[in-house]
Amino acid sequence: MFDYFTLFAWASLYPSRGMGWAFPYGSCRRKLFEFKSWSFGYPQNLFYPLITMLPEVLLHIIFGNAYGGYLAFISLIFFSTFMSMYICTLKITKSRFIGLLSSALYGFSHFAISITLFYRSFGGSFIFIFMPIAFYGMYQIALKDHKKWWIMSLGVAGLILCDLPDAVVVVLMLVFSF
Structure with missing residues (x-):
């Protein structure tokens, strides 16, 4: 249950359409890629830089x-x-x-x-x-x-x-x- 809640909490911080910014009001500026399934965003250049x-x-x-x-x-x-x-x-x-x-x-x-x-x-x-x-x-x-x-x-x-x-x-x- 805790893992699902954590995943849901992080996913809710990401935009639901296209590529956008996490935490849109300024605390963390990371570009995001959106997976096509479940509208979950993955931070660009976080673990595997382009x-x-x-x-x-x-x-x-x-x-x-x-x-x-x-x-x-x-x-x-x-x-x-x-x-x-x-x-x-x-x-x-x-x-x-x-x-x-x-x-x-x-x-x-x-x-x-x-x-x-x-x-x-x-x-x-x-x-x-x-x-x-x-x-x-x-x-x-x-x-x-x-x-x-x-x-x-x-x-x-x-x-x-x-x-x-x-x-x-x-x-x-x-x-x-x-």
């Missing part, structure tokens, strides 16, 4: 069709995931073999493939690109050179801009792992 879709849109324009743009975008996500893990592991271990092995294990993991191909979550797929950067930055701060804090901030900023709910989990892992 900036994560810009590469897919550009590839869609370049290829001229949605399917070709989607395949190129998925390929770009996988390539970026492999390269990010390879470069971060190479900088830590100085071994190309370990870098290739870790990037293969990381990129072909069940979770990475299921998020990207089965669930088709672009924000969740981008998490796999920025997670090694955030962990490498934490490694630099904790064990090597604390003046390279910007690496971790770049990784965490990428996590937050791609997928806020997953970024909270990764940041908690960062905090408790070092």
Whole structure:
């Protein structure tokens, strides 16, 4: 009963037609998308920012069709995931073999493939690109050179801009792992 009431209370704050503003009298200015079922509004750019879709849109324009743009975008996500893990592991271990092995294990993991191909979550797929950067930055701060804090901030900023709910989990892992 409480969940239904909470959902109803939030839904009543949103406009019932088209895209509009939540809390129209000024307390919270968030653009809304309206789902076609039950007239429930979803805040735009709250958990999954639209900036994560810009590469897919550009590839869609370049290829001229949605399917070709989607395949190129998925390929770009996988390539970026492999390269990010390879470069971060190479900088830590100085071994190309370990870098290739870790990037293969990381990129072909069940979770990475299921998020990207089965669930088709672009924000969740981008998490796999920025997670090694955030962990490498934490490694630099904790064990090597604390003046390279910007690496971790770049990784965490990428996590937050791609997928806020997953970024909270990764940041908690960062905090408790070092």
